[in-house]
Amino acid sequence: MEYSSFRSALLLLTNFDFKTVKDAFLQEQKNRQPRAADSALALSSALKVSTPAKPSSQSIVCEFCDIKGHTEAQCFKRRDARESILKQRKEKREKGKERANAAQQETSASASASVQSAEFAGNASTHDYTNPHSPLLSDAGSDWIVDTGATCHMTPHRHWFNTYTPNHTPIQLANNQIIYSVGLGSVRFQPVINGKPGRLLEFERVLHVPDLRNNLLSVLYLTRAKSYIVTIQHDQIFFKRNGALLFTAAINSNNAASINGQVVPMTQFSGMVSTCPLDLTLWHRRLNHGDVKKLIQEDLVKGIVVKSKDLPDPICEPCIAGKQHRSNVSKLASHHASGLLELVHSDVHGPLPVQTRHGYHYWITFIDDHSRHWAVMPLKKKSDAFAAFKHFKAYAENQLNLKIKATRDDKVKEYTASTLLELNLIRMELLSEQTGH
DSSP: OTTHHHHHHHHTOSOOOHHHHHHHHHHHHHHTGGGHHHHHHHHHHHHOOOOOOOOOTTTOBOTTTOOBTSOSTTOHHHHHHHHHHHHHHHHHHHTOHHHHHHHHHHHHHHHSGGGSOOEEBTTOOBOOOSOTTOSOOTTSOOSEEEESSBSSEEESOGGGEEEEEEOOOEEEOTTSOEEEOOEEEEEEEEEEETTEEOOOEEEEEEEEOTTBSSEEEEHHHHHHHSOOEEEEETTEEEEEETTEEEEEEEEOTTSOEEESEEEOOOGGGGGGOOOOOOOHHHHHHHTTTOOHHHHHHTTOSSOOOOOOOOOOOSOOHHHHHHHOOOOOOOSSOSOOOSSTTSOEEEEEEOOOSSOOTTOOOEEEEEEETTTOOEEEEEESSGGGHHHHHHHHHHHHHHHHSOOOOEEEESOOSSSOHHHHHTTTSOEEEEOOTTOOO
């Protein structure tokens, strides 16, 4: 009867081969190592093949359900339990190839965990997931739970990591289930102490475990590896190191403690922190308002995931605005100056493809807005524009005995408003380039 549960566990295995049975015996031997003599005797009796005389039906006791009158091979409860387990495994395999592979590794890992370095996750629980390497798990918690049973810090959030390296470590949960990590790195944390931000911390040796739905902070790792002193007082937990209080944790009514503060995610993963549905409308905006269906059909991009079956929004305001045209600028002015030299238009033209005989490459025009009288002056360099304007100003004001009050041009950079203000406070008006005036 000592090996009845062990023998029943062997019969429930889906792969009853030599390697699986060998690993199971090695695990059983390790569990019974303190009782070496009894273990050896029990192991030999379990492997021994005997053909005793057929006992009476009243003396037969089923080793699976402990009911008299039938053997374990004839037990209906054992058959129903086996069929139930096989049905559950079949349903898991139908949810995806990756899920089935993970379940198979979990079954074999439970028998060979003695030869691997495993971590323990304390009171953590798992949740079904479709993609174990998903960078964003919207149903996972955001608080760090203080756990005295965890041997290492663990989190399911990929975008939290400051440093990251691939890592495959088996983790044993409180219900003896085995899950695996996919990465190892460090996470930055901004603590809040008495309502004020404390010194920025970086938790090292944090395992990335997508199967978890909680973030576990290992108290034993902090005290043994990082020399922390942890003190519990009523509803608060204080974490000190070298006499300095680095962060605190609050204990709720359920006797669960979470540290005060928030994680500082990496900027390169900030785009992942979103719960927007991955539909065609979102991809249309992310891909610079292109034709997403064409990109998918012609395989022009990689990594597009469309989780929503909704049709894209037929109205995209940025696309409509981008296809609109500006109204034509009228070439006829709607307003003219009421007097001479109240407004003078100027513009620099050039350079000429061939310089003139006197070395001119540019020319500048001056047009009076009231009389439409114009003047042209050749320029050897664009920087001569301001000198030409002063010549025109002296000529026009001397002829008309009036002062130039304002000038208008299309962003002539050769003379600015500050230089014109030096000439008897002349106002300067600027127009957009290539705009009629």
